Amino acid sequence: MSFQSRLKNLRLEAKLTQQDVANKLGITRQAYGYYESEKSKREPDHDSTQKLARIFDVSLDYLLGATESKIIVANQIINITKEEIKLLNELKKHPTMLHDLASNPEKKIKELVKLYQMKKMLLEEDEGEYGDSFDE
Structure with a gap:
């Protein structure tokens, strides 16, 4: 490109x-x-x-086209997927979760993405089991 x-x-x-x-x-x-x-x-x-x-x-x-990775965390270029970028952008809304990215940011982001996916999956299971609200 x-x-x-x-x-x-x-x-x-x-x-x-x-x-x-x-x-x-x-x-x-x-x-x-x-x-x-x-x-x-x-x-x-x-x-x-x-x-x-x-x-x-x-x-x-x-x-400048030297790499396909466009994400920089803690002054390091990291390689993550588009889905992980999307989730990272969601996680950026919660800065306290991102405070320790300076050490090994690629690994930490992947861990945070997995944590976020697990949380989302668990919440979806809870909605299915208990309904969308407490009134049901």
Whole structure:
């Protein structure tokens, strides 16, 4: 996948317009549009590339196509599946659960994902056994 298409996909995933990203970079929408255009030879400078990685919360390696993993935890690039990314995003809503990720983040995230899946499975079993509410 080219840098341009990767950048566009990240923007669309984040539900941002070209103008939104341009504003964050401090450039015009047209200038940013060139970054996404496959026909353009324009690429962002180093500082802008770093800003783009921060805006989309991905590694520079992912943004530049050096890796397919776009998740960074505790300054380490980790390889997890799309399902695990989805669950991680859910877990981010509970920061106390994520406090010890600095040591071996890939392993810890996989453990948290399993824990979350087990919790979800148990809750679904409870709903099936006891109904959706206490009134039944």
